[in-house]
Amino acid sequence: MTFTVRILGSSGALPAYDRHPTAQVVTINDRPFLVDCGEGTQMRLMEQDVRKGRIERIFISHAHGDHYFGLPGLLSTFQLLTRTKPLHIYGPAVLESLVMIHLNPYKEDWSYPIEFHVVNPQEAELLFEDKDVEVHSIPLKHRIECTGFLFREKSRSLNILPEKISEYGLDFKDIKVIKEGGDFTTKEGNQISNEEFTKPPHVPRSYAFCSDTAYHEPILDQIQEVDLLYHESTFMEESAERATKTGHSTASEAATIALKAGVGKLILGHFSAKYSNLGGILREAREVFAESHLAIEGGVFELPLVRAESHKLST
Amino acid sequence: MTFTVRILGSSGALPAYDRHPTAQVVTINDRPFLVDCGEGTQMRLMEQDVRKGRIERIFISHAHGDHYFGLPGLLSTFQLLTRTKPLHIYGPAVLESLVMIHLNPYKEDWSYPIEFHVVNPQEAELLFEDKDVEVHSIPLKHRIECTGFLFREKSRSLNILPEKISEYGLDFKDIKVIKEGGDFTTKEGNQISNEEFTKPPHVPRSYAFCSDTAYHEPILDQIQEVDLLYHESTFMEESAERATKTGHSTASEAATIALKAGVGKLILGHFSAKYSNLGGILREAREVFAESHLAIEGGVFELPLVRAESHKLST
Numbered sequence: 001m002t003f004t005v006r007i008l009g010s011s012g013a014l015p016a017y018d019r020h021p022t023a024q025v026v027t028i029n030d031r032p033f034l035v036d037c038g039e040g041t042q043m044r045l046m047e048q049d050v051r052k053g054r055i056e057r058i059f060i061s062h063a064h065g066d067h068y069f070g071l072p073g074l075l076s077t078f079q080l081l082t083r084t085k086p087l088h089i090y091g092p093a094v095l096e097s098l099v100m101i102h103l104n105p106y107k108e109d110w111s112y113p114i115e116f117h118v119v120n121p122q123e124a125e126l127l128f129e130d131k132d133v134e135v136h137s138i139p140l141k142h143r144i145e146c147t148g149f150l151f152r153e154k155s156r157s158l159n160i161l162p163e164k165i166s167e168y169g170l171d172f173k174d175i176k177v178i179k180e181g182g183d184f185t186t187k188e189g190n191q192i193s194n195e196e197f198t199k200p201p202h203v204p205r206s207y208a209f210c211s212d213t214a215y216h217e218p219i220l221d222q223i224q225e226v227d228l229l230y231h232e233s234t235f236m237e238e239s240a241e242r243a244t245k246t247g248h249s250t251a252s253e254a255a256t257i258a259l260k261a262g263v264g265k266l267i268l269g270h271f272s273a274k275y276s277n278l279g280g281i282l283r284e285a286r287e288v289f290a291e292s293h294l295a296i297e298g299g300v301f302e303l304p305l306v307r308a309e310s311h312k313l314s315t
Numbered sequence: 316m317t318f319t320v321r322i323l324g325s326s327g328a329l330p331a332y333d334r335h336p337t338a339q340v341v342t343i344n345d346r347p348f349l350v351d352c353g354e355g356t357q358m359r360l361m362e363q364d365v366r367k368g369r370i371e372r373i374f375i376s377h378a379h380g381d382h383y384f385g386l387p388g389l390l391s392t393f394q395l396l397t398r399t400k401p402l403h404i405y406g407p408a409v410l411e412s413l414v415m416i417h418l419n420p421y422k423e424d425w426s427y428p429i430e431f432h433v434v435n436p437q438e439a440e441l442l443f444e445d446k447d448v449e450v451h452s453i454p455l456k457h458r459i460e461c462t463g464f465l466f467r468e469k470s471r472s473l474n475i476l477p478e479k480i481s482e483y484g485l486d487f488k489d490i491k492v493i494k495e496g497g498d499f500t501t502k503e504g505n506q507i508s509n510e511e512f513t514k515p516p517h518v519p520r521s522y523a524f525c526s527d528t529a530y531h532e533p534i535l536d537q538i539q540e541v542d543l544l545y546h547e548s549t550f551m552e553e554s555a556e557r558a559t560k561t562g563h564s565t566a567s568e569a570a571t572i573a574l575k576a577g578v579g580k581l582i583l584g585h586f587s588a589k590y591s592n593l594g595g596i597l598r599e600a601r602e603v604f605a606e607s608h609l610a611i612e613g614g615v616f617e618l619p620l621v622r623a624e625s626h627k628l629s630t
Contacts, residue, residue: 021388071386076381081329102384102413
């Protein structure tokens with residue numbers, strides 16, 4: 001039931017001051033997803049004791065080097081570790097050729113399948129789902145095709161109170177109905193409300209990764225009320241012109257997006273090498289949105305599990 | 316008059332135990348040459364305070380990722396720093412396409428010229444020379460085309476003793492003749508030996524980089540009596556079979572090459588991830604060749620300037 005976002009890299013295109021290019025591990029119910037893979041990501045994974053062999057899906061926002069130059073190295077390392085588990089990579093159409101050209105020398109001994117999934121940069125899509133989570137793309141506004149990613153937990157079934165099973169002599173069929181929100185009818189024909197048998201469900205959690213992007217209000221619909229938002233803030237307002245020109249955002253713009261979307265918490269990242277100290281970026285964002293935080297290598301943001309007030313299952 | 320070899324990465328293909336993929340900076344008379352460029356090299360350059368903007372020539376041994384995956388990132392960083400100075404890259408024919416495919420998104424704003432020089436993997440060639448140094452390729456024996464690099468200082472002119480200039484009233488023409496080894500004839504017709512005017516010259520220094528390679532005696536001719544040899548030693552003798560199969564050397568083999576070539580000092584490197592502790596590798600090599608040393612990230616090997624015993628200029 002974990003849901004965490006681990007920062008591997010917080011730097012913009014030019015690494016500086018021990019900040020590294022973009023990469024994150026989003027872990028949901030013990031399953032790690034890698035988001036972006038800048039140069040050196042495999043070293044960051046080692047430093048932070050992330051079990052990289054467990055990664056089955058990698059999401060790449062766009063084909064600027066600081067977001068994928070670590071991919072050939074990581075994939076080669078998987079091969080050297082004789083991985084057999086399939087790996088799925090979601091990203092722009094051009095990504096497959098950019099990566100596979102480097103794996104040619106090893107292809108005869110290759111030990112695991114790699115499947116590339118092309119992400120449409122124009123429209124939000126459901127990229128992946130399993131019983132726990134859905135991952136959607138978020139079209140962004142950058143110099144080249146670029147998408148963010150929305151991780152949304154699925155609604156869970158209701159937790160049944162164990163003592164009620166013996167009290168009412170519930171069988172498997174009864175339990176299934178109750179877990180899905182149904183009421184229970186006794187042999188005598190008395191209908192007993194679902195709330196008598198269950199605890200309210202947990203509220204499904206959500207995380208949106210938005211980098212790289214200029215200020216872009218069309219994303220608001222998709223990221224409305226997410227618990228946690230990562231929004232790039234390459235610059236401060238004093239460089240607003242440069243931000244616009246290069247397809248990036250200022251800290252103030254990132255915070256405005258967070259405010260308008262009503263998110264729970266904002267992570268700022270993708271910092272320009274011009275800032276040796278990030279205090280100004282944080283202050284600028286907090287003037288707009290108090291729950292702003294800096295991405296720092298090794299930082300882990302945990303989304304707490306909150307029980308809903310009502311027993312109603314969200315859809 | 317510096318001649319140093321700085322280790323940026325000592326690891327084999329699989330980075331482990333804080334060891335990073337192969338990269339070195341060879342600095343001769345304050346001019347840095349980069350040799351190999353594994354993933355994360357630009358971060359290593361920053362950590363070790365190497366002024367990367369001064370690098371004008373990069374030599375890549377072969378197209379296995381652990382020897383060049385850092386190149387696209389370093390080249391992009393040069394661009395972001397608005398480099399204008401040309402960059403020369405020496406390596407296998409395939410390298411240009413492997414690197415340039417990643418720079419496409421930036422080509423409209425590209426700030427500096429890159430020139431690729433294809434290294435012939437079959438024959439030793441003079442790749443580069445200036446007034447101070449020659450760089451030659453060394454054909455190696457690996458699973459794919461691979462060459463090492465030999466850095467050899469050129470013979471320097473003789474150092475004239477300053478007090479002799481006024482004593483004999485030497486003019487520019489006289490000084491030139493004496494520096495090149497000639498004697499001096501006074502107005503009175505007395506011939507005075509060159510040794511009266513000069514200190515013996517420094518012995519030209521040399522460094523050979525040989526990685527990746529199986530044990531390969533044909534390199535002995537080229538690396539005979541170099542002052543410093545880097546020879547890969549991926550494995551120990553207990554894995555000799557695996558070394559042969561993968562085109563690598565054992566510590567004992569590296570030391571045997573050093574011994575047979577009569578080099579001054581041996582650096583061992585490109586260590587397999589199977590060795591958490593490198594003591595065994597070092598002991599194995601030193602049983603064969605006492606002046607064996609481990610490559611360690613941040614380590615700098617300095618080639619001292621030694622004055623020749625005679626005034627004769629070496630050729």
